[in-house]
Amino acid sequence: MQNSKNDDFVVPQAPQLDRAVIDEWLSHFPELSGLDDPVWQQVLDSARPVEIPAGTTVFRDGDGCQNYMFVMEGSVRVQKMAENGREIVLYRVNAGEACILTTSCLLSHQRYPAEGITETDVRAISIPVGKFDEGVAGSAGFRAFVFSSYGRRIADLILLVEDVAFGRMDIRLGQYLLDTANTSGEIAQTHQAMAAELGTAREVVSRQLKEFERRGWLMLGRGVIQIADEDALKQHLSTPL
Secondary structure (H helix, E strand, C coil): CECCCCCECCCCCCCCCCHHHHHHHHHHCHHHCCCCCHHHHHHHHHCEEEEECCCCEEECCCCCCCEEEEEEECEEEEEEECCCCCEEEEEEEECCECCHHHHHHHHHCCCCCCEEEECCCEEEEEEEHHHHHHHHHHCHHHHHHHHHHHHHHHHHHHHHHHHHHHCCHHHHHHHHHHHHCCCCCEECCCHHHHHHHHCCCHHHHHHHHHHHHHCCCEEEECCEEEECCHHHHHHHHHCCC
């Protein structure tokens, strides 16, 4: 794994986890809390705590995967960048989750096809690839956890593909604005950031926002969008033209 300055990010040589950290870890991943087989115990013994600052590139497109991480605190944004500079946010890994691309790369022995960047400071538990392989092969409980979490994320990605491929941009953008607005109805995001979240071009987002403004639903400012008529925007989402 690497950080944003292209230096290698290395899991620190920390001592084994103490009981308090193990209990905190398993509280975020209750499916693992009842495991007691010998192979799982070896996985547990290999686990090490990791703290990653916000803004760190945890993995890049083309990197090999050396560790499997359980996020306990914070958020990692996983995104794909095209050659023309366009990007799409695939998903986020939050507390109580593991990364589907990491799982896929470890199971298939392939390299990462996207990049992961910490949006906040992240605390996680890391296990080395060798112990991950042993756990999947020898611990039925750990294997069930890995494939269950993998399956849930695959379902989420299928929904994203359907949304990007078949969803109307005005409906998707309107719903995104409602979902991300603060209690005052403000969205402090750039048009480029919204385009990345929605898997489209910045020009498409800007054009649609101007149309919403023309209809009186929004007020566009520098670096901030204000929802001016929430009811009308919701009405459009429920009965689009």
